[in-house]
Amino acid sequence: MKDKLRAALLNLDVDYADIRFDDERKTQITLSGKDVEQMATFSPRGGHVRAYVNGGKAIASFSRIEDAGDVAEQTAKAARIAAAHCTEPIKLADAPVIQEDFPVVSGNDPREISLAEKHGLLAHYSEIALSVPDVLMTQFMYSDSFSHRTFVNTEGTAVGYDHLISHILGVIVGRRGDAVRRAYFAVGGSGDYGRLLDREEFLRQSLDELDELLGARPVKAGIFPVVLDPYGAGVFIHEAFGHTSEADHSLQYPLIREALALGNEIASPILNVFDDPTIPHRGGSYPIDDEGVVARRTPLITDGRVSGRLHSRETAAALNEPITGNCRASDAGFSPLIRMSNTIIEPGPHSLDEMIASIDDGFYVAGGAGGQGGVDFTFGARWARRIRNGKLAEMVSDANLSGNLFTTLTGISMVGDSQLMFEYFDCGKGSFDGVQMITRICAGAPHIKIDAVTVGGVS
Amino acid sequence: MDLIQQAKSSVDQAELFTIHRKSAHIRFSSGSLDLVAHRNNSACALRVLKNGKLGASYGESASQEGLLDDAMAAAAFGQATNFGFATDLPTPTSPGYNGRTAALSAEDLVEVCSDVKSRIAQAAPDAPINMVCQAESGQRVLETSEGVAAEEAYSRTELSVEVPFPSQGTMIGAAARIISNNPIEVTDEWIDSLLEMRSWGEQVSAPSSGRLPAILTPYTSRLLTLSLAACLSGSAVCKGVSALADSVGEQVLSSQLTIREDAMYSGHPHARSFDDEGVACQPRTLIERGVLRGFLTDLSSAADLGQPSTGNALRRTMFSEKIEDVPTASWLGAIIDPGDVSWRELIAGIDEGILVTRMSGLHSSNLLQGQFSVQASGFHIRRGKAVGYLEKTMMAGNIFEDFCNIGAISQEREYTAQEAMGVAGLAPYILLNSVQVTVG
Numbered sequence: 001m002k003d004k005l006r007a008a009l010l011n012l013d014v015d016y017a018d019i020r021f022d023d024e025r026k027t028q029i030t031l032s033g034k035d036v037e038q039m040a041t042f043s044p045r046g047g048h049v050r051a052y053v054n055g056g057k058a059i060a061s062f063s064r065i066e067d068a069g070d071v072a073e074q075t076a077k078a079a080r081i082a083a084a085h086c087t088e089p090i091k092l093a094d095a096p097v098i099q100e101d102f103p104v105v106s107g108n109d110p111r112e113i114s115l116a117e118k119h120g121l122l123a124h125y126s127e128i129a130l131s132v133p134d135v136l137m138t139q140f141m142y143s144d145s146f147s148h149r150t151f152v153n154t155e156g157t158a159v160g161y162d163h164l165i166s167h168i169l170g171v172i173v174g175r176r177g178d179a180v181r182r183a184y185f186a187v188g189g190s191g192d193y194g195r196l197l198d199r200e201e202f203l204r205q206s207l208d209e210l211d212e213l214l215g216a217r218p219v220k221a222g223i224f225p226v227v228l229d230p231y232g233a234g235v236f237i238h239e240a241f242g243h244t245s246e247a248d249h250s251l252q253y254p255l256i257r258e259a260l261a262l263g264n265e266i267a268s269p270i271l272n273v274f275d276d277p278t279i280p281h282r283g284g285s286y287p288i289d290d291e292g293v294v295a296r297r298t299p300l301i302t303d304g305r306v307s308g309r310l311h312s313r314e315t316a317a318a319l320n321e322p323i324t325g326n327c328r329a330s331d332a333g334f335s336p337l338i339r340m341s342n343t344i345i346e347p348g349p350h351s352l353d354e355m356i357a358s359i360d361d362g363f364y365v366a367g368g369a370g371g372q373g374g375v376d377f378t379f380g381a382r383w384a385r386r387i388r389n390g391k392l393a394e395m396v397s398d399a400n401l402s403g404n405l406f407t408t409l410t411g412i413s414m415v416g417d418s419q420l421m422f423e424y425f426d427c428g429k430g431s432f433d434g435v436q437m438i439t440r441i442c443a444g445a446p447h448i449k450i451d452a453v454t455v456g457g458v459s
Numbered sequence: 460m461d462l463i464q465q466a467k468s469s470v471d472q473a474e475l476f477t478i479h480r481k482s483a484h485i486r487f488s489s490g491s492l493d494l495v496a497h498r499n500n501s502a503c504a505l506r507v508l509k510n511g512k513l514g515a516s517y518g519e520s521a522s523q524e525g526l527l528d529d530a531m532a533a534a535a536f537g538q539a540t541n542f543g544f545a546t547d548l549p550t551p552t553s554p555g556y557n558g559r560t561a562a563l564s565a566e567d568l569v570e571v572c573s574d575v576k577s578r579i580a581q582a583a584p585d586a587p588i589n590m591v592c593q594a595e596s597g598q599r600v601l602e603t604s605e606g607v608a609a610e611e612a613y614s615r616t617e618l619s620v621e622v623p624f625p626s627q628g629t630m631i632g633a634a635a636r637i638i639s640n641n642p643i644e645v646t647d648e649w650i651d652s653l654l655e656m657r658s659w660g661e662q663v664s665a666p667s668s669g670r671l672p673a674i675l676t677p678y679t680s681r682l683l684t685l686s687l688a689a690c691l692s693g694s695a696v697c698k699g700v701s702a703l704a705d706s707v708g709e710q711v712l713s714s715q716l717t718i719r720e721d722a723m724y725s726g727h728p729h730a731r732s733f734d735d736e737g738v739a740c741q742p743r744t745l746i747e748r749g750v751l752r753g754f755l756t757d758l759s760s761a762a763d764l765g766q767p768s769t770g771n772a773l774r775r776t777m778f779s780e781k782i783e784d785v786p787t788a789s790w791l792g793a794i795i796d797p798g799d800v801s802w803r804e805l806i807a808g809i810d811e812g813i814l815v816t817r818m819s820g821l822h823s824s825n826l827l828q829g830q831f832s833v834q835a836s837g838f839h840i841r842r843g844k845a846v847g848y849l850e851k852t853m854m855a856g857n858i859f860e861d862f863c864n865i866g867a868i869s870q871e872r873e874y875t876a877q878e879a880m881g882v883a884g885l886a887p888y889i890l891l892n893s894v895q896v897t898v899g
Contacts, residue, residue: 380823454899
């Protein structure tokens with residue numbers, strides 16, 4: 001494959017070009033209740049070319065490897081059109097030439113497990129959920145994906161690398177009277193099939209939450225102090241700060257660039273955040289990104305001050321900062337974008353009991369029901385619990401939180417002393433041609449206390 | 460041998476859906492052309508029924524090795540179905556195809572955007588303009604072992620323009636979009652309206668927390684249509700999780716609202732004559748003066764309901780538009796009837812309220828029950844005028860309460876796109892008399 005891709009780039013009249021070809025194999029089983037909604041295998045293939053000429057940039061996606069040469073030629077031509085109308089020439093930061101392969105290693109490879117066994121495991125979890133009174137509907141999805149990617153550029157880099165991930169995601173809908181509520185079950189997030197096994201206790205925790213949630217009243221709207229559980233804190237740091245740290249936002253929005261200037265104090269000194277794709281066996285772990293840059297840890301907030309941001313080669317050049325290896329594409333149909341990997345808040349000094357005790361009137365919020373990010377962020381809670389006079393009280397439903405990144409970061413007054421990481425996380429990032437969804441991403445955090453957050457609700 | 464012929468000897472029934480896409484995109488960031496992109500790819504989905512059980516496989520083309528074997532292997536563990544694949548389909552009419560649109564090149568799109576840029580620059584010379592313009596065309600091909608062999612072409616163009624507010628105090632500026640079957644035409648009125656909206660964003664203005672009137676633009680009407688898509692989906696109805704499961708014939712929304720499903724609506728940029736299972740699209744009224752008249756079904760949910768499919772199968776999920784998404788029932792053309800006032804009159808009639816131009820977080824809401832809690836972007840209205848842009852504003856409620864109390868609907872309508880968190884169709888501005896707003 002490398003030879004075919006090199007041949008496609010040969011003799012191109014460009015300043016720089018690269019080409020990536022993806023060969024993927026996926027399995028997906030979806031149970032809706034006891035019924036198999038989807039039992040399928042996928043074999044998507046395709047390629048992507050990027051060409052840069054005189055500061056102009058063009059890209060193209062294609063399906064057949066036989067077309068690679070023609071597509072590369074056309075893309076080089078399109079880059080010249082771009083150059084003619086480009087008032088701010090695009091440059092690429094230097095990156096080492098890499099000629100290496102990065103095969104995936106898994107001790108318990110999901111590709112070696114039969115469809116029958118995968119189906120049986122999913123049916124087992126589904127049956128546990130369906131056996132609970134008030135559970136109206138369940139949807140459990142198993143998926144695994146093995147992707148072999150080959151990347152070649154005109155600078156001499158030629159690499160092959162693999163991604164392997166498997167997970168189970170369950171959505172459980174319960175109904176009691178007029179109340180319809182949902183609980184979630186998400187496990188896996190690596191190439192280790194073993195992580196999906198023996199998770200009955202984790203599932204029962206979700207079912208217990210659903211039981212209580214079905215009797216909960218809707219949340220009261222207002223501005224409150226909150227303690228976010230590790231999943232809520234993970235969603236917050238991903239949605240609000242993580243997306244803003246992706247340097248394409250800094251390039252596009254000068255105010256973000258100024259606010260996130262290296263060294264700026266943007267949070268309490270107890271807050272430390274980093275992004276690290278080299279942590280082994282997590283959803284956001286990978287050896288090399290989709291523009292041939294080797295993965296590395298990037299500190300983002302150190303002792304409350306901005307200490308880095310996430311880059312592509314383009315943004316690193318534009319902002320004169322080091323490359324970070326965060327440019328990734330969901331599949332062959334898309335050009336790589338700057339994406340987080342494993343984005344993590346480091347543990348701090350406070351116990352959960354201290355955090356709860358510090359609040360007279362507020363909420364404990366369990367996150368993980370989706371969110372949307374940027375300077376103004378919002379995310380949904382799986383459930384929340386009232387805090388009154390320093391003690392946890394009744395559960396409430398339908399809590400959505402929103403706020404401004406910068407005021408919220410300065411409002412983080414306590415950071416918990418133990419950390420959890422998501423097992424399943426997905427994230428969509430808008431691009432000029434649609435949303436790129438990826439599941440090869442993760443967030444982790446301890447509990448955090450925020451002094452004032454807007455809680456949306458109808459009462 | 461073609462795949463369907465080959466499948467006939469091995470399985471009970473087979474269905475092959477193939478899509479070929481060709482597109483050109485260009486992007487201007489802060490006034491500079493920073494990307495020219497082309498896409499030319501194909502994908503196919505094979506579904507088989509073997510011994511009454513359903514299996515599927517996916518690839519980039521029907522000639523890819525192993526597709527049939529993979530689908531049969533999946534069917535061994537698949538669900539016993541109570542439906543068969545499509546058997547009959549009138550000759551497709553390609554209502555969404557325009558040859559001039561399909562012929563547009565990247566150079567043509569650059570010309571459109573350069574023109575828009577210069578026209579905006581005349582009124583706002585220092586405005587950094589962000590634009591994305593695209594032209595897409597392709598073919599959707601569906602064959603079944605039961606006799607359907609259909610192909611139809613489509614094409615559409617789209618231009619999105621954003622002009623950040625003068626203060627650049629927010630990630631969001633004034634934005635407008637044109638979606639069309641035809642090559643893009645940008646009128647002076649459209650440019651003037653965009654620049655007027657930009658002038659409203661010179662400062663932040665915070666409304667009071669509490670219940671306020673809210674105007675939804677055609678773009679943010681997805682608050683209604685996306686929630687309805689979840690509630691009207693035949694599978695949600697069968698499973699009893701839809702808030703509308705038992706509401707046919709009942710008043711569920713304001714009597715001012717009539718919403719039709721019409722995938723063949725003239726001019727609809729996503730127009731089509733058959734769905735993603737090869738069933739003919741059927742125009743019909745689903746909400747008639749607020750009264751629920753029916754649901755949206757695909758082959759599977761229709762069989763569960765004991766009805767023929769309404770031809771609303773779509774291979775997509777909320778954030779994905781991939782061929783491997785299981786066909787589920789959705790709007791293919793949500794056409795909301797217009798009202799009789801202009802959208803400017805809607806604003807002029809409000810003492811204090813909000814104009815919602817964008818929302819975030821809708822996917823975190825409990826859409827099946829009509830509940831929503833979103834961060835609203837847009838403008839604060841005081842004494843009939845937009846006086847500043849919104850920050851830290853949340854809007855929450857339930858569509859089956861808040862859309863029962865509609866003040867008015869505009870006569871102007873705009874096409875909406877089938878996209879992440881979006882429903883294809885045609886929508887007006889909608890004035891909700893009272894929505895819970897919380898300002899941080």
